[in-house]
Amino acid sequence: MLELQFTRRFSMGHRLLSDAAPRCAIPHGHNEFVTVSIRARNATALDGQRNMMAAFADVKRRWHHFIDTRLDHALQLGQGDKLLDWFATHEPENYQRIVVTPGDPTTELMAALLMAKLNSFLEADMPDLICHQLTLRETETNAVTISGPVEDVLPQLDRARSQCWWWRADDTISNAHLVSRDAG
Ligand SMILES: Nc1nc2c(c(=O)[nH]1)N=C([C@H](O)[C@H](O)COP(=O)(O)OP(=O)(O)OP(=O)(O)O)CN2
Numbered sequence: 663m664l665e666l667q668f669t670r671r672f673s674m675g676h677r678l679l680s681d682a683a684p685r686c687a688i689p690h691g692h693n694e695f696v697t698v699s700i701r702a703r704n705a706t707a708l709d710g711q712r713n714m715m716a717a718f719a720d721v722k723r724r725w726h727h728f729i730d731t732r733l734d735h736a737l738q739l740g741q742g743d744k745l746l747d748w749f750a751t752h753e754p755e756n757y758q759r760i761v762v763t764p765g766d767p768t769t770e771l772m773a774a775l776l777m778a779k780l781n782s783f784l785e786a787d788m789p790d791l792i793c794h795q796l797t798l799r800e801t802e803t804n805a806v807t808i809s810g811p812v813e814d815v816l817p818q819l820d821r822a823r824s825q826c827w828w829w830r831a832d833d834t835i836s837n838a839h840l841v842s843r844d845a846g
Contacts, residue, residue: 663705664715665794668722669697670729676738677745678766689737689745692800696729696773698780699795716788724783732833733776736760738767762827762836764817769806773798777812778828786831 673693678686702715738761739745749757763771777796784791799805808815816828823829827836 663701664708666700666715666718666721667697668700668718668725669695670726671695672729672734674733674736674738674761676767677743678768679740679743680766695797695799696776697797697799698725698777698793700784700791700793702790703792704790716791721788721791724787725780728779728783728833732835733761736835738763738772740764740766758838760836760838762838764819769798769800769804770815771817773806773808774812774815775828777808778816778826781812782829782831 671693673691675689675691676686677689700715700721708714736759737745741762741764746757746760746762749760761767761772763775765771773796776798777793780793780796784793795807795809797805797807819826825837827834
């Protein structure tokens, strides 16, 4: 089985409000690496001439643009976080640069949301390809890997896919373009 694998680095800030990791309630940041493995939905042998699944640049272009322009240096907050109201009131221009997540933006959740986002891009642009594994490395010593269908990992939410930025093949990172405050 052939796989293409790409890694991109980005900086982020976040905080976790559940009592599972109390010291993570203070906003802090990490330089993270996201590694994706992409394969053909219907695998075939190399053709003996072109000998590629798809050009690296074509597969990476939209994904790396999203990471570089939307994820890099963004703040990640859970949808109930009071800091969202603070930004909406005091710094509305920066509110657009907050990744809003369903519950705490843990590494597990972000890995799942990013895998869904990449598969939304691939479905729109290169439907023969699918991301089947993603590793999000938060620190030198902590990483999360998801393998297989991302739907098995994502939280079950009572909302349409169109209301979830990770299922939209666009550069959104919240619903801030739909409503200004109650984004998620
Ligand atoms: N299951 C998870 N646990 C924790 C997460 C997470 O995303 N998923 N995140 C954090 C914090 O973001 C924290 O910054 C990193 O955690 P932690 O390993 O506790 O801290 P260190 O990197 O300082 O650990 P060392 O191994 O001592 O360097 C917490 N938990």
